Amino acid sequence: MKERLEGLRIEALQELQHVETPQQLNDLRVKYLGKKGALTEILRGMGGLSAEERPVIGQVANDVRAAIETVIEEKQEAFQQAETNNRLLAETIDVTLPGKQLPTGSVHPLNKVAQEIEDVFIGLGYTIAEGPEVEEDYYNFEALNLPKNHPARDMQDSFYVTDDILMRTHTSPVQVRTMKAMNGETPVKVICPGKVYRRDDDDATHSFQFNQIEGLVIGKNIRMSDLKGTLLQFVQQMFGAQAQIRLRPSFFPFTEPSAEVDVTCVQCGGHGCRMCKHTGxxxxxxxxxxxxxxxxxxGYDPEEVSGFAFGMGVERIALLKYGIDDIRHFYTNDLRFLSQFARM
Incomplete structure (x- = not known):
């Protein structure tokens, strides 16, 4: 039996030297070490051995099994390493190649302009105040000197939810809420940005929903000259140091006196062109x-304090700042339009 075991060892090791695939290796493992393999077959004859021979043959059998298993493990590791190397070669990445350019977004031009406006006024000492877009009629109209049936309400064709609730037509209600929250204290110095809603025609210069930024200052001895100086500072920071403004008398129910503010044409610098209809x-x-x-x-005593207010459309500022001719470009999500601002 000892000779058979030694012969099995030699035979198995010789065959293992010529293994070329993992499948061949597995077949040989089953052939020699499996439950019905050659080694098991030989060991079944140990029952006929004497008590003195069994330990000796058992040790030889263990040595044969160990020798075969060692070679099988070495071969298996070699196959696994070869497979890993082949996979690495197949999946090699050339890190010297240029990477794929990932598209990057940018701040929407309306948000960008709104942030610039806010930065200007924050630099002038203003704080930001916000309020609801679904507003009470009292705050939107009545507290702004626009009682029911006032003819000036026709200037703002509104979206009503109920008889007393509507989508705000301007951010002026935030000014009212700010004044009431201050309980008559001064100074008040806020800007009120946000969306507003009116039933305007959908054309190149109007939209039913747009963005406003309004400002309010209340304190002692606030004058029209303070208002003009503030707006001149704002215009020059938005459009350049060469920009100038002029005030034209106008009418707003919530201010007196009231004015429309013009800025020197951003295209011709005030010399006159088609954009400004040759007025400059x-x-x-x-x-x-x-x-x-x-x-x-x-909640204030007009004999003790005074104040000024102003309001602008963010879209209007953006149209002038970037020379855009149609307000609808801001809302169509056309990447050909929006991608221009990513490069600015």
Whole structure:
């Protein structure tokens, strides 16, 4: 039996030297070490051995099994390493090749302009105040000196939810809420950005929903000259140091006196062109001194304090700043349009 075991060892090791695939290796493992393999077959004859021979033959059998298993493990590791190497070669990445250019977004031009406007006024000491877009009629109209049936309400064709609830037509209600929250204290110095809603025609210069930024200042001895100086500073920071403004008398129920503000044409610099209809000026916003009745409804004594207010459309500023001719470009999500601002 000892000779048979030694012969099995030699035979198995010789065959293992010529193995070329993992499948061949597995077949030989089953052939020699499996439950019905050659080694098991030989060991079944140990029952006929004497007590003295069994330990000796058992040790030889263990040595044969160990020798075969060692070679099988070495071969198996070699096959696994070869497979790993082949996979690495097949999946090699050339790190010297240029990477894929990932598209990057940018801040929407309206948000960008709104942030720039906010930065200007924050630099002037203003704080930001916000309020609801679904507003009460009282805050949207009545507290702004626009009682029910007032003819000036026709200037703002509105979206009503109920008889007393509507989508705000301007951010002026935030000014009223700010005044009431201050309980008559001064100074008040806020800007009120946000979306507003009106039933305007959908054309190149109008939209039923647009963005406004309004400002409010209340304190002692606030004058029209303070308002003009503030707006001049704003215009020059937005459009350049060469920009100038002019104030034209106008009417707003919540301010008195009121004015429309023009800025020198951003295209011709005030010399006259088609964009400004050869006037050299472009209308940019409305403003005025806060009406005494609005101050009273806000909790202030118009004999003690005064204030000014202004309001501008963010889209209007963006149209002028970037020379855009159609407000609808801001809302169509056309990447050909929006991608231009990613490069700015």
């Amino acid at each position: 000026w472009l209308e940019i916003l409305g403003c005025g001194m806060v009406h005494p009745r609005v101050l009273e409804m806000g």
